[in-house]
Amino acid sequence: MIRLQQRSLYRFLADPFGRSTRALELDGNYIRTTRRGEVVSISLQSLATAPFIRKGMLGTALTISSSEYNDVTLKGAGHRDAHVFSKRVKDAWNRFNLAALEKEAARLDRVLAEVMSLAAPSRYPAACQIAPLLEQARALNESLLSKLNAEVIGRETVARIAPVRKFAGDPRTLRANGIAAFVTAELDRWKDFFDTIETKPLTPEQRLSVVVDEDATLVLAGAGSGKTSVITAKAAYLIKAGIRQPKEVLLLAFAKNAAEEMSKRVEARSGVPIVARTFNAIAYDIIGIVEGSKPALADHATDDMAFTNLIKQILKDLVDRLSDVSMAIIRWFAHFLVEPNSEWDFKTKHDFYTHMEAQDLRTLQGEKVKSYEELQIANWLYENGVEYEYEPVYEHKIPETGRRDYQPDFRLTESGIYIEHFGVRHQKMADGSERLVTAPFVDRDEYLAGMEWKRQVHAEYKTTLIETYSYERQERRLLEGLAEKLAPHVNLKPRPVETIYDRIVELNQVDEFSKLLGTFLRKFKSGGYSLQDCETKSDRMKLGKRARAFLDVFAPVFEEYQKRLEGRIDFEDMILRAAHYAETGRYDSPFRHILVDEFQDISQSRARLVKALKAQHPDVRVFAVGDDWQSIFRFAGSDIHLMRHFGQEFGGSFDGETDVHRSVDLGRTFRSIDQIAFAARTFVLRNPAQIQKLIVPAGTATEPAIRIVTVSKGEDKAKLAEVLAAMSAVVAQVVKPATVLLLGRYRFVEPDLRDLRRRFPRLKISFKTIHASKGLEADHVILLNADSGRTGFPSEIVDDPLLSMVSPEEEAFQNAEERRVMYVAMTRARHTLTILASKARPSSFVTELKKDPVYGIAALPGMELEEHGCGECGGRLLGVRGKDGRIWYRCEHVQHCGNLLPACQSCGAALPRRTDGTAEVQCGCGATYPTCPECEDGWLIERSGSYGRFLGCVRYPTCVGKAKISSGDRSAITKPRRQNRA
Structure with missing residues (x-):
């Protein structure tokens, strides 16, 4: 034991109250001192460096740096004594570290060997595989290697431990180098496999996606890029390479027929017996294993039409049974079925008119009106049994004025009273006065003059005019004010809610609303939302009274839906229950690789199940194949957020990074020629939120590949026949018949296929909705009824803002999902795409394609007027x-x-x-x-x-x-x- 202490002079002059360290003792592997009456022991293991000496006027100061305590400094020591003490500590420290190095030799050898193997790894160095090694290397470096004195341990030892220290300091570079080395060697090692696993050799991109084996790997598989080949090859590779046993691989698909086809394909191409399963099947199996039996499945779980019909029946029963709920339902259809925008929300007439036409403002009586406020008035009159005419010709003939025949907004047929709704609001002026103003695109003076002229007409002919104003709706008293104004003139005879609901059914408004409710319900359940969550999000997003009215209907519908399950489960319940069992450990997963097909269609609940299975073991990998450009099943619960943020949702962690994943872009399409492939890519990427992907087309067009044919009213059949006749004439010159796929946004646009096949026998004609066409292809594709409107294309129903209440991320881009639906339609075509669109009401997509020269759309001479x-x-x-x-x-x-x-x-x-x-x-x-x-x-x-x-x-x-x-x-x-x- 050796001791160093302050000299008496320093203690007297500089530290009379004894606040600083007065003595240090080296005792074995510890340095001890007394600080503020407490004995402190500092282990040699915790020293970061050798003691530091600094000479001063009142003596020498010696500082001990330790990871266990703050620096300990003894001031005022004798200079020679301090040097002797420092050397003894340094020698003891070196002896201690050499002994520790010897003691940790086996551990060092093991870590060193693993680090060195990263130069030429035999397995893909995934984050989950390398993270434990990094943890060991850093612990070893911090506790020992970083404290070794290079002079003491010698150059050879320094060189030996250098790779471990380098890896601890810069692990990402060494892992990246290891990945590159592995991929290069593995691609060469498995070349014959990649050449023969499919009927055609795999592309370089497909091969890369198979050998990459990160914690989470996302394969971006565009339309016609061979995603099935990739997932087949991946499953076979995992088994043949000895990476996994068949029972450790979970191959997931969304549809039963897709799972069956994938199972057959994997075994046929590779001889590996891996059974692909749907999400529902694996979830059902998990429940059966944990509970000992499987609960009954709801009848509608496998039938979307039955599900929608159930929602429709619930609405009807609620109207019949519950007065408060029935009023909420009627209120929705009468006043909130469409977005409650008015001319005040638009800057131009064209924008306003376009919006109004897309909304299809049809009253409960059945006529189309010109504004949302007129819709409110008309429906209020209908609800209250007040018979009316919309825009009738005024009963008196007005002398020549240069105007059209006067048509007031409404005429009440029993009383003869007229109602005019004026689009004016109050504007407060600088002097405190108010004046009436019109919408931004309306000539104020002309409009106010028209108001005065109408008043004079009624005054002259002594007809009663009731006036309503836009400012009354702004002040939330439009309908209340109307009731007060009409009270002296009419007797209200409110129609029974059952009668009104039957009328709503006649107008075909219940079907689409039931689909919206069904989509909302599935996303509500799969995302684990509560009504309070929806209300909070509605307030944050300023969705307003329409969202409140919707939730007033949805809440009782959901409650009744849950009751009617009667102990059975739907797919949302099934997935969530299975995920819960996996999360809580009641289910012990054997899976180490989870391969997911059509990943763009994954929902929140399915993602939760995948995450739960992944979390059961530290080395589980997720391999997802999909195309966010083809994410078109929002109505079934799919959530594009999960693919766009794949790393955050499913990635691993390494060196402080928490979203470690790998993306591989397949790029090439084996289907569409250049004009179609590039136009489709440009079209879908107008939405900047879509993931960027390269496209290598299947071939080069020798003539225009995309055509737009405008159709006048009543000409649909004739124009389709004209297009098919032209195709048939070309096909007649070749031996092989051509395939023609007719596509519609909705099934109701399907033409008479039997007649078309009879008339054009050289063409193999089929029809599909765009959603049902996924995975299909044809020589020629004809898109039918690309028109604007609520049930047009883009559909105004699918992207209803209300769905954002049950989506983790709002899609801000207009018609985001419908744009992807259009991409799917375009990319079914190998050689030509023909779009039939209304001349008077073309789809906004058609207008975009025609106007922007980047799409290269063919202008057919003589086909349409200017x-x-x-x-x-x-x-x-x-x-x-x-x-x-x-x-x-x-x-x-x-x-x-x-x-x-x-x-x-x-x-x-x-x-x-x-x-x-x-x-x-x-x-x-x-x-x-x-x-x-x-x-x-x-x-x-x-x-x-x-x-x-x-x-x-x-x-x-x-x-x-x-x-x-x-x-x-x-x-x-x-x-x-x-x-x-x-």
């Missing part, structure tokens, strides 16, 4: 042929805008348009006309009136623009002038 912008609302003026054979140009927003223009009088086909900087409109044929002084689109033609001939707008009586005929220019005006052409 389109022009509507000067009244910003929509499109579409060329249509009237019953008399004449061509007219009509605004696409027929119900709202009504802008209608005749074709040029000279050529009878084209539409004259304004020429910048002139007072004329000019037709493509060369004819010119004077512009109308009142409207954007019209031009003046000669007309006759009570005061003789004059120039009037072609849009009369919608527009009353006019001008006098100059006597010197009479002939030039009565006949359109033609420009001289060189």
Whole structure:
């Protein structure tokens, strides 16, 4: 034992109260000192460095650095004494570490061997495999290796322990190098296997996805990229390489037929007997193992139509039985079935009209109205038994005013009272006064003048006018105010809720709402949500009164649904119960590799089951194959969030990183040629949330591969036959018949296949909904009814914002899922894609494809009349042929805008348009006309009136623009002038 203590002089001058360390003793493997009356023992093992000496005016200070305590410093020691003590401590420290090194030799050898093996690993160095090694290396480095004195242990020992220390300091680089080395060697080692496992050799990307074996591996398998080949090869590789036993591999699919096909394919191609199972099957098995028997399955669990019909029946029974619930249900259909937006939520007429048409604002009486507020009024009248007409012609003939016949919004048939709803709100001015204002795109002065004119008409003809206003809805008193205003004039006779509900059924509104309820219910259960969760999220997302009205219906529907299970379970219950048993350890999983097909379709509950199985053993791997571009089963509970955040959800941990995973992009498509493959990729990636993927097409197109054919009303069958006839003519020149897949967003668009097959025997024609077409392909694909509307494409129902209450992540991009549905439709085609779309109401997707040249859509000459912008609302003026054979140009927003223009009088086909900087409109044929002084689109033609001939707008009586005929220019005006052409 050796002791070092302060000199008396220092103690007297600098530390008279004895607050600093006064003595240090080296006793065996410990250094002891007394601090504040407490004896402190510092082990040599905890020393980070040799003692540090610093000479000062009042003596020498010696500092001991330790991982166990803060630095201990003795000040005022004799310089020589401090050096002697320091050397003795250093020698003891070195002896201790050399002894410790000898003691840990076996452990060091084991860790060193494993670290060195990373240079050429025999197994993929997954995070779960290497993390324990890193933990051991760092513990060894911290407790021993980092404290060794290089001079004492010698260069040879320093070099020997260096790989362990390097790995402890930079494990990611060594693991990455190990992965690269393994993959290169493994691809070469298994080359023959990859060449022969399928009928065609696997691509480089497919081979890579098989040998990669991270804690979580995501294979991005685009349309036609051979995902089934990958999952087949992966299962066979795991067994043949001796990585797993068949019983340790869980192969999961979503559909029973897909699981059966996969099992057969794995065994046929590799001789490995692995049984693929559906999520439901493995969950059912887990329940049976834990409980000793399997509970009965609900009748509707395997039948989506039966499930929807059950929801419909529950709604009907609730209406019949429970008054409060029945009122909530009727209130939903009458006032919240569609998004409650008004013209105040839009900046342009075109945007407002487009939204209104997509919403299909149909009243309980059955007519379409022009605004949400009119819908509220009409449905209130219907609910309360007040008979009415919508937009009737006013009962009195008004003298010539230049206006259209006056049509008030509503006329109550029994009392003769008229109702006008005015789109005005209050605006507070700087001086504190208020004024009436209109929507952003409405001319305020013109609108207010129209209001006053209507009041004068009713006053003159002594008819009763009731007025309602947009500001009343803003103040939440629209319907209450209407009731008060009508009270003196009508007797309300509220219709029974059963009668109203029967009417709702007649309007086919229950079916789609039942599907929405069913989708919500499945996601609600699988995500483990509560009603309070939904209300909280609704408030946060500002979903408003519509969400509250929906939950008022959903809550009793869900309660009744749970009762009707009567001890049976549905698939959501099944998956969640199995996940719970795995999480709590009541089920002991034998699985070490979990392979999941069609991963983009996974739901929250299924993901929970996978995570529970993965958590049972530290070395379990998840291998997922899917394509987020084809995630189209939200209605069945799928949650794209899980694939987009795959690493966070399923990844392992290594070196402080918690989402360790690997992604492999298969890239190549064996199906679609370049024009289709690239257009589909561009289309789906307009949503920036979709995962970026490379595409290598199956071939190069020699002629336009994507065509859009516009269809006039009533021409659907004829246009389809025209397209098929053209295909049949081409096929007649080759030996092999061509396959043609007709696709529809909904089943109701299916044509008469028997007739089509009879007429076009050279074509193998089939029909599928787009959802049912997943996994299929055809030489030629024809997409039917690509129109706008609530049941159009994109469907306005599928992406209902209400579903965000039971989704962990809202999809902010408009029509996000429907865009993926369109991608699926496009990528069923090998050689050509033809899209049939309404000329008057084309899908927004069709408009996008036509307008953006990046898609390379073929413009077929002579197939359609030219389109022009509507000067009244910003929509499109579409060329249509009237019953008399004449061509007219009509605004696409027929119900709202009504802008209608005749074709040029000279050529009878084209539409004259304004020429910048002139007072004329000019037709493509060369004819010119004077512009109308009142409207954007019209031009003046000669007309006759009570005061003789004059120039009037072609849009009369919608527009009353006019001008006098100059006597010197009479002939030039009565006949359109033609420009001289060189």
